[in-house]
Amino acid sequence: MTRGEPEESAETRRPKRDEGRHRRVEPPAGRAGGTAMTRHVLGTIGRATFLAVVLGFFSLPLLWLASAPFDAHPSITTSLPEFTFGNFRSLLDNPYVVSSLRNSLLQAAGSAVLVVVLAALAAYALSRVRVPGRDALLYVLLLLSSVVTGTAAMVPLFELATRLNLIDTHLGVVLTLSGGLLPAAIFILKDFMDGTPTSYEESARVFGASPLQILRHIVIPLVRPGLATIAVWAVANVWGSFLQPFILLRDPDKAPGAVILYTLYTEGGAPRLDLISTFSLLYSLPVVVMYVFVSRRYGFRFHGGIKR
């Protein structure tokens, strides 16, 4: 509505101005309208072409991911496949593939649970308790976690993991990855917590609810969409993490999918495109399914509140 109004008034103003010009020269009334029309059509075609090129640029790799796993002789270009399921069979012959999926699941689920639980508690506390310098603390944490990335902190992290005997354990990977995700998770969840009015909790408190009961009965159900968002985001992050598990895990039996993908080469060092594409497809499916499921469940649901 508000967007339409100024356009409309511009529209109504334009013919008036044209009228004033035309009164003196008296050209056929249709011409000015005709050129504007042509310009409009050309503009639309140009925009559509540009969007098509951009769309193609981004969708070709996805098309490759959809076609190459079913191609008997995949190359790095997208082409109609010589249809086969053979790639899946030869992929499953690799002893590490299935276990790597299990490892990925374990590490992703572990990190997601840890991140959601810790971030929810921290965000609730930070949202409700007046701590001097709270906002500064949050911003510094967020800044550090995005500037000092896992890559930059890898040496000290490795050193720390070695001293704590966490090398070659799932726990080590889970803790390292969770640590990296927590600041942003706390930051996002605190926003969700800030959005729920304190009168809900105060009301529960007057009825005698304990802090943990308030968290369980009131706060968590209200911020559930936020918790789901954080869980999905944590899983997707851990699922795609390569460097930390690559460095912290020695035993290929414990390596997650992202690391095993890196080993799908021939002895000569040439990439096995059939295996890489197939595994890539297999490896990305769980995350896609999870996204679809969670956005169905939590994507656009609101509990009607009170007019404020």
Next chain:
Amino acid sequence: MISLSGLTKEFPGGVRAVDSLDLEIGDGEFFALLGPSGCGKTTLLRSIAGLETPTSGKIRISGNDVTALPPGRRNVAMVFQDYALFPHMDVTSNIAYPLRIKKVSRSRREARAAETASRLSLSELLARRPGQLSGGQQQRVALARAIASHPQVFLFDEPLSNLDARLRLEARTFLKRLQRELAVTTVFVTHDQGEALALADRIAVMNAGRIMQVGTPSEVFHRPIGTFVAGFIGSTPMNLLPASAEGGRLHVAGAVLPLPGDIADGPLVYGLRPEYADLSQSAPTGRRDVFSGKVAVVENLGAAHLVTLDSGDLLIQVVVPEGDEPAVGAPAWAVPRTGRALLYRDDRLLTVA
């Protein structure tokens, strides 16, 4: 019975929301905390609930010192201004929530919720979520939830302010009847003097963290002890005019009135409610006890009109019955009724004139 002694609440930053306040609220009383916004009335209510910790002073409920007790152990129920109904629970679960905390079995608490709901004619709505209810229904659910917890004291924070004007009157009558039936001590906060007068057995008028006057609606309306209360109570603000006593006569805005009792000469404030003066459109002959002026504004109040007279540098308001309203700009005279005006000196009520 609630008794507060020397209650003070100072917020970080040095704001004294409640300033060494003493108050006694009787059993079963419907008690209003009335005042302009920022006067500390909500802080006082929240202190009784236990949601604010007083800086100093004591709060007793039925003789027990609850000052240090958490809200849940004071046996009070609070209805919040926004009702604070849990949006993710249906009406039954909302009403039954206090019982859930008290570990009452599911079947018992659902039965109690249904019983309380039927009392407040909410039976049809038990399966709905708060978002699907109208404002009035939400308020009744909030009341039902408070009732279900069987408290010793009800605390209502601005109970009617979230309702639209029409519904507000209905809800007011309903609330008063409900409180009579339950006979539970009830304290409510309002900034609307009409609401306080209509609902309460007694009213505490507050300003700047202090109680200005405690009394029945009739007392605070007819005998406001200071000019603040006088100006705050009443649907049309009281005329407060500078006056002076000289030689047994009262001089106010050009009029000379008899001075009651033995009041020493000196400056006074003359207070007269617009309802307690009559407007005359012809000059009363030979009388000096009338205010003369020009009609500046006429406001329609429905069955009456509020006329503002411009009398030199003072404005005097008079309520005029329907049909008697003067034309704007015409000269008019305001005749005060005897025994209705209030005389203040040093902001204290001296006598009635």
